Amino acid sequence: RCVQETEPGWFNLNYDITHNVIGGSVLFGYHVPGADCNQVNGFVNNTAHTNRYGFYFLVNRTGCLHLSYLTAYKNYDGVLSYDQNYQTRGEYMKITDNKYGVTLGQAQEASSGSLIFNSLIAGLSLMNNCPECYPVSYTHL
Numbered sequence: 001r002c003v004q005e006t007e008p009g010w011f012n013l014n015y016d017i018t019h020n021v022i023g024g025s026v027l028f029g030y031h032v033p034g035a036d037c038n039q040v041n042g043f044v045n046n047t048a049h050t051n052r053y054g055f056y057f058l059v060n061r062t063g064c065l066h067l068s069y070l071t072a073y074k075n076y077d078g079v080l081s082y083d084q085n086y087q088t089r090g091e092y093m094k095i096t097d098n099k100y101g102v103t104l105g106q107a108q109e110a111s112s113g114s115l116i117f118n119s120l121i122a123g124l125s126l127m128n129n130c131p132e133c134y135p136v137s138y139t140h141l
Helices: none
Strands: 021-023 028-033 046-049 053-058 064-068 070-073 077-081 087-091 094-096 100-104 113-117
Touching: 021 028, 028 046, 046 053, 053 064, 053 070, 064 077, 070 077, 077 094, 094 100
Parallel strands: 021 046, 028 053, 046 070, 053 077, 064 087, 070 094, 077 100, 087 113
Antiparallel strands: none
């Protein structure tokens, strides 16, 4: 797949992605495969700010998506995944000042649902108080 200029965070997770900050993208901050709940995540301590989607996680085929050590702020969508897994686990996430904090797709037949713990998820400040803090295209939302 060709990496588009508007998608600076498109990665293939055959290697570790740690301690990075991505900001100012028209679309995706990070557009990455989700980690399996039973493996050590090679995607740790990354930050997304001022993007359309801070973290957009792709389908994994294990039945469990593990999200950990993420920071997302001033995005339209902080953390987004529509992968229809049986379970989503989130831990040590700081999600604040996004229009939508965490949006997780869940399979209808899921019995265990989503579990988020040891995380901070905070609401959105009024954009009218600081319009220069957000991309112009988001201030009308």
